[in-house]
Amino acid sequence: xxxxxxxxxxxxxxxxxxxxxxxxxxxxxxxxxxxxxxxxxxxxxxxxxxxxxxxxxxxxxxxxxxxxxxxxxxxxxxxxxxxxxxxxxxxxxxxxxxxxxxxxxxxxxxxxxxxxxxxxxxxxxxxxxxxxxxxxxxxxxxxxxxxxxxxxxxxxxxxxxxxxxxxxxxxxxxxxxxxxxxxxxxxxxxxxxxxxxxxxxxxxxxxxxxxxxxxxxxxxxxxxxxxxxxxxxxxxxxxxxxxxxxxxxxxxxxxxxxxxxxxxxxxxxxxxxxxxxxxxxxxxxxxxxxxxxxxxxxxxxxxxxxxxxxxxxxxxxxxxxxxxxxxxxxxxxxxxxxxxxxxxxxxxxxxxxxxxxxxxxxxxxxxxxxxxxxxxxxxxxxxxxxxxxxxxxxxxxxxxxxxxxxxxxxxxxxxxxxxxxxxxxxxxxxxxxxxxxxxxxxxxxxxxxxxxxxxxxxxxxxxxxxxxxxxxxxxxxxxxxxxxxxxxxxxxxxxxxxxxxxxxxxxxxxxxxxxxxxxxxxxxxxxxxxxxxxxxxxxxxxxxxxxx
Numbered sequence: 001x002x003x004x005x006x007x008x009x010x011x012x013x014x015x016x017x018x019x020x021x022x023x024x025x026x027x028x029x030x031x032x033x034x035x036x037x038x039x040x041x042x043x044x045x046x047x048x049x050x051x052x053x054x055x056x057x058x059x060x061x062x063x064x065x066x067x068x069x070x071x072x073x074x075x076x077x078x079x080x081x082x083x084x085x086x087x088x089x090x091x092x093x094x095x096x097x098x099x100x101x102x103x104x105x106x107x108x109x110x111x112x113x114x115x116x117x118x119x120x121x122x123x124x125x126x127x128x129x130x131x132x133x134x135x136x137x138x139x140x141x142x143x144x145x146x147x148x149x150x151x152x153x154x155x156x157x158x159x160x161x162x163x164x165x166x167x168x169x170x171x172x173x174x175x176x177x178x179x180x181x182x183x184x185x186x187x188x189x190x191x192x193x194x195x196x197x198x199x200x201x202x203x204x205x206x207x208x209x210x211x212x213x214x215x216x217x218x219x220x221x222x223x224x225x226x227x228x229x230x231x232x233x234x235x236x237x238x239x240x241x242x243x244x245x246x247x248x249x250x251x252x253x254x255x256x257x258x259x260x261x262x263x264x265x266x267x268x269x270x271x272x273x274x275x276x277x278x279x280x281x282x283x284x285x286x287x288x289x290x291x292x293x294x295x296x297x298x299x300x301x302x303x304x305x306x307x308x309x310x311x312x313x314x315x316x317x318x319x320x321x322x323x324x325x326x327x328x329x330x331x332x333x334x335x336x337x338x339x340x341x342x343x344x345x346x347x348x349x350x351x352x353x354x355x356x357x358x359x360x361x362x363x364x365x366x367x368x369x370x371x372x373x374x375x376x377x378x379x380x381x382x383x384x385x386x387x388x389x390x391x392x393x394x395x396x397x398x399x400x401x402x403x404x405x406x407x408x409x410x411x412x413x414x415x416x417x418x419x420x421x422x423x424x425x426x427x428x429x430x431x432x433x434x435x436x437x438x439x440x441x442x443x444x445x446x447x448x449x450x451x452x453x454x455x456x457x458x459x460x461x462x463x464x465x466x467x468x469x470x471x472x473x474x475x476x477x478x479x480x481x482x483x484x485x486x487x488x489x490x491x492x493x494x495x496x497x498x499x500x501x502x503x504x505x506x507x508x509x510x511x512x513x514x515x516x517x518x519x520x521x522x523x524x525x526x527x528x529x530x531x532x533x534x535x536x537x538x539x540x541x542x543x544x545x546x547x548x
Contacts, residue, residue: 007023007544010546012545014542016538020528023525023527024526025522029519029548030519030546031519034498034518034543036051036513036540037454037508037513037543039455041397047507047539049506050531050532051505051528051529053526053529054500054526055525057524058519085379087246088335088403090238090247091247098328102254105265106325109265109320110320110321113321114264141171147171148170149171150168150169151181152169153181153230153276154271157235157252160268162270168185169230169232172193177208178200178229179228181228183234186283187283187287191298200229206345206348207303208227215337218318221273224274228272230277230278239291255271255274258273279302304342315337316328319435322433323434325435330438333431336413339379339407339410340414342380343410349371349376357477359482360483381483384408385488386404387411389493390494391458391494392509392513394512418476454511455541462493463547464481465481495515498516
């Protein structure tokens with residue numbers, strides 16, 4: 001590409017490897033953002049660099065959003081960005097355990113189900129009897145279950161196939177797609193029958209249509225036509241006393257494997273052999289670890305948890321039984337898609353959609369939008385902020401499953417979906433219905449431009465809604481400069497001002513980036529040099545954008 005001299009406001013130039021870029025000040029002076037991006041897809045691969053500027057002036061002011069929101073919170077009452085957040089560390093540990101224990105069983109489970117379908121057992125076994133023996137262990141919920149029936153499920157949240165912990169649960173509500181179970185050992189003062197029926201209706205009319213449209217329908221290995229929502233004290237027990245976060249629920253892929261050994265499959269004795277969620281139950285007196293979870297708290301937080309976990313359930317089931325995949329999806333992409341499910345729930349509940357560049361005034365426009373943001377998007381905003389705080393050491397496809405990785409993965413998927421040309425549902429569904437995984441899956445779905453897209457997405461963190469740029473440097477669904485100024489008082493991205501003649505060295509991990517701001521005086525000419533990297537081809541790329 002030609003040197004960056006002569007760039008007009010909002011224009012950008014891109015380079016690969018070591019470069020010296022001339023910059024012009026024009027009649028009134030100019031300012032630029034330079035972004036160093038490591039476009040490698042290798043987990044943890046880091047690249048070192050040094051940048052230096054000459055002929056520079058002192059920038060006039062810090063970058064700011066094009067609007068000027070007040071510092072009043074988006075939230076009302078006690079809700080703030082600092083409220084207790086979901087504990088994703090438990091989920092990270094559980095996913096690691098299930099991948100280790102269950103991946104070798106995938107081929108056998110697939111053969112087991114094929115044999116059942118061939119013999120007709122999958123369609124007849126669940127409905128064969130209404131004798132609901134409390135010690136029943138295979139196919140926990142028959143097709144003709146009724147409200148009030150007692151069925152037994154393994155609620156062990158830690159061991160995939162061993163050490164089952166069986167609790168008797170009562171069928172509390174039955175919907176079109178949901179069957180709601182209440183653990184008989186739950187604390188007193190919990191949900192009423194009407195509450196459980198409301199959860200069944202929420203799943204049927206809200207979560208199920210959103211997630212199944214975006215990711216594909218779930219499997220139904222127990223042939224009862226329903227997904228089980230188990231409100232159980234076993235989830236409450238995962239949150240220790242005085243914790244600053246809480247576990248809201250989970251789905252466990254072990255339930256998708258057969259309980260008994262066959263010629264085709266090894267047994268997973270702890271499986272409930274069906275599609276299930278395990279959810280936090282109200283505990284208004286704090287009888288479990290002293291955590292007083294009110295019915296209102298559980299009610300308002302649980303729908304987003306179900307939307308998140310339903311993506312995991314759909315993804316795992318389809319990879320095992322539909323896509324003929326050899327393994328589970330890479331954690332970063334699986335979690336990124338689950339956080340996309342939360343965003344899709346926000347759009348539905350707020351009555352808005354993607355590509356509306358939502359900012360503070362738009363979210364504040366109605367109580368409906370404010371509530372939906374608080375319940376469904378506050379987590380994504382916090383995780384993305386964690387990525388922006390440390391962009392050079394964070395990545396959307398890191399293997400650590402940190403909150404910053406999740407935030408980056410969600411943001412990258414939103415950015416790519418907005419540019420896919422196919423719409424959200426088609427883009428996300430292709431990612432879930434694939435036999436490949438991780439970056440290879442994303443590459444196959446998005447196409448050959450993925451490397452450039454990662455580079456341009458990285459630059460968008462700094463310049464979106466700050467300068468009028470080409471579309472590839474914009475995030476058309478969200479105005480985070482506006483939202484973060486409202487929530488926290490400032491935009492979190494560290495952009496280093498490059499001083500005249502003073503070099504700055506650093507390192508960026510694969511998928512990470514570093515940001516520099518430089519000013520050129522009126523009628524002056526300056527240069528920006530990137531050095532310390534190997535010759536072309538290189539994974540280290542540079543984007544220079546004129547912002548003033």
